[in-house]
Amino acid sequence: MKNTSKRVNVARLQEGLQTRWVGRNVFFSREIGSTNEWAKELAGLGACEGTVVLAEIQSAGRGRLGREWFSPVGGLWFSVILRPQLKPAESVRLVFAAGLAVAEALHEQYGLRVETKWPNDVLVNGRKICGVLTEMNSVGEKANFVVVGIGVNVNFDVSKVFPKELQRTTSSLEKECGRQVSLDELLRVLLVKLEKIYESSTLGDFSSVLLEWKKYARFLGSQAEVSTDDGKLCGVALDVDEEGALLLKQESGLVKHVFFGDISTKKQ
Numbered sequence: 644m645k646n647t648s649k650r651v652n653v654a655r656l657q658e659g660l661q662t663r664w665v666g667r668n669v670f671f672s673r674e675i676g677s678t679n680e681w682a683k684e685l686a687g688l689g690a691c692e693g694t695v696v697l698a699e700i701q702s703a704g705r706g707r708l709g710r711e712w713f714s715p716v717g718g719l720w721f722s723v724i725l726r727p728q729l730k731p732a733e734s735v736r737l738v739f740a741a742g743l744a745v746a747e748a749l750h751e752q753y754g755l756r757v758e759t760k761w762p763n764d765v766l767v768n769g770r771k772i773c774g775v776l777t778e779m780n781s782v783g784e785k786a787n788f789v790v791v792g793i794g795v796n797v798n799f800d801v802s803k804v805f806p807k808e809l810q811r812t813t814s815s816l817e818k819e820c821g822r823q824v825s826l827d828e829l830l831r832v833l834l835v836k837l838e839k840i841y842e843s844s845t846l847g848d849f850s851s852v853l854l855e856w857k858k859y860a861r862f863l864g865s866q867a868e869v870s871t872d873d874g875k876l877c878g879v880a881l882d883v884d885e886e887g888a889l890l891l892k893q894e895s896g897l898v899k900h901v902f903f904g905d906i907s908t909k910k911q
């Protein structure tokens with residue numbers, strides 16, 4: 644049997660894939676700048692909904708807020724092309740849909756203590772293991788396509804491959820499971836979850852998706868600090884609303900709706 648710990652075997656992935664339309668087309672590269680960039684190009688050329696773009700290594704992987712995303716061999720770095728019938732502002736739903744898909748997959752498949760962190764992180768045992776980057780292209784008042792990029796730290800040791808400043812806050816599946824896991828199997832489970840949750844999110848049941856996402860959101864109810872473009876905000880993280888905003892209750896009693904930022908909590 645071939646080693647599936649470092650590379651996805653696309654033929655085997657598709658053989659056992661129990662989706663209706665996600666992952667029916669897969670583009671794979673040993674090394675690419677960013678799967679999101681590649682997916683956007685393909686989407687612009689008309690690639691069909693559900694196309695998956697996958698790389699073994701990203702040389703210019705991107706995170707939120709223009710950050711770099713380290714993407715060494717052994718991780719799962721992929722993007723999915725979606726064409727939702729949503730208004731541009733509603734496409735934020737897909738961030739939560741993708742986060743929930745990852746959280747459920749990691750919890751159900753590996754029995755891990757998973758949590759979601761606003762807006763787009765998935766943590767295991769308090770450390771970041773996955774990030775989601777969604778990018779939208781719209782025509783007038785309609786989303787033309789959305790690329791959902793998902794990066795999961797899988798079969799490597801962050802203390803060996805990540806820069807020092809990230810090592811304290813990140814982890815990998817290998818570390819948390821105490822063994823290497825099959826990238827084929829993980830991707831299959833993720834794509835099945837994503838298809839199902841995406842359909843609920845876009846076909847009118849986003850409230851249930853958000854409710855499920857919140858079940859993993861351990862930061863809710865905690866004292867939090869949020870870094871925004873306008874500086875730091877402090878308060879209690881009360882809730883996340885259907886527009887994706889974090890509701891932060893400040894000391895004055897005022898509840899602020901925060902749309903962009905990085906949250907850190909004082910107690911976990």
Ligand code: BTN
Binds near residue numbers: 706708714721
């Ligand atoms: C974040 O947490 O800041 C989001 C990270 C998203 C990383 C993934 S890896 C696959 C896709 N391609 C990219 O360049 N970024 C996303």
